[in-house]
Amino acid sequence: MGDGSAGSRGGYAGRGPVRVGVLGCGNVSSRYVANLAGQPEVDVVACADADPVRARALAAAHALPEIPSVDDLLAHPGLDLVLNLTPPRVHAELTLRALAYDKHVYTEKPLATSLADARRILDTARARKLRVGTAPDTFLGTGPRTCADLVTRGAIGTPVSVNAAMMNAGPERFHPEPEFLYQEGAGPLFDIGPYYLTVLTALMGSVVRVGALGATARPERVVLTGPRAGSTFPVQTPTHVNTVLEFATGALGMLVTSFDVTATRTPHLEIHGTGGTIVAAQANSWGGPVLLRGAGDTDFTEVVSGPQASDGFMGMGLVDLARAILADRPALATAERGFHVLEVLTAIADSARDGGRFVPMTSTLEDPGGRQPAAPAGR
Ligand SMILES: NC(=O)c1ccc[n+]([C@@H]2O[C@H](COP(=O)([O-])OP(=O)(O)OC[C@H]3O[C@@H](n4cnc5c(N)ncnc54)[C@H](O)[C@@H]3O)[C@@H](O)[C@H]2O)c1
Structure with a gap:
């Protein structure tokens, strides 16, 4: 598997920051938005939720300028990347919709709930020359x-x-x-x-x-x-x-x-x-x-x-992805990594359902450890 960067869209050189729209304004969204606030490569400009009350609450708490509908956020011409913080069951559907609107995506884990959907995400991102990153970034x-x-x-x-x-x-x-x-x-x-x-x-x-x-x-x-x-x-x-x-x-x-x-x-x-x-x-x-x-x-x-202040934080995978997009280099918390992990998880669930039968993997990680990430700003 690749590193998630091959042939990704350029056009970012000398430009920045990466403009982010938050999709899903529940429990973890506030932590993400607060953490991303001090990062120069990222600008969170909008948030949306199926429940508009939640979107308004997040926007008010963090002074986010725009609260579009979910459809309008996905289609928003002023956004580069969708941060998908919805529940796992809709991760794949919303990630694929964001890719269809030419948005890069960083999604909370898991990448998808089925391997077929995860494969579709990898294939779509590759075909459209877009990046998909996924938590966890721990x-x-x-x-x-x-x-x-x-x-x-x-x-x-x-x-x-x-x-x-x-x-x-x-x-x-x-x-x-x-x-x-x-x-x-x-x-x-x-x-x-x-x-x-x-x-x-x-x-x-x-x-x-x-x-x-x-x-x-x-x-x-x-x-x-x-x-x-x-x-x-x-x-x-x-x-x-x-x-x-x-x-x-x-x-x-x-x-x-x-x-x-x-x-x-x-x-x-x-x-x-x-x-x-x-x-x-x-x-x-x-x-x-x-x-x-x-x-x-x-x-x-x-x-x-x-723990130390420099330990890292929820969202540092997204910061690395934004830096990778801006510098046109491979990212660390990639969808390819998420795919291998999802295949292992799915195989574990299948094995447990079948009373312990051993299940083989089809995917491999080319770059298991990845590079050491640069410290996020202010850490
Ligand atoms: N809660 C945690 O401590 C935690 C920690 C790490 C990761 N995560 C992951 O983060 C993600 C979000 O978790 P959470 O705890 O914030 O969940 P949550 O249920 O609190 O929030 C999810 C939000 O998504 C919205 N939503 C649901 N379907 C939608 C759709 N189709 N379109 C737009 N918005 C939709 C919901 O209205 C809700 O506001 C999950 O994937 C979870 O696994 C959660």
């Missing part, structure tokens, strides 16, 4: 980059295995409308799995096959926060998934994603090599401490203490 943060740098410079010898665990009691603790996170195509695997698999593939390279088992602890969950606290809703997806991964290098991985765990002391990410071990606090955030213990060491040494 692999560009200081914590995951520190791990990648340690692996690259041989601090643990040859990587042999990786263990990753994302286990908590579920998003109903903080999300006022958590139902969509328990529907088919969501759950801990598709909601948080993309963070972990994006980091794991950036560190270890392409996955060649996976096997998994899934379980659902409770058929119903309860909304715990917001105006609808106390209401119940059905669970339509496994809420605990254990996965075994094989990487193209021959290294093996274990990934646990769960919304059924009250508390854990499991390290979130461990990478074991022939000459040492790295322990990282987490793989679904931009920072966090990284510990290293070489074969001859008697204890772990902290390589990065965090």
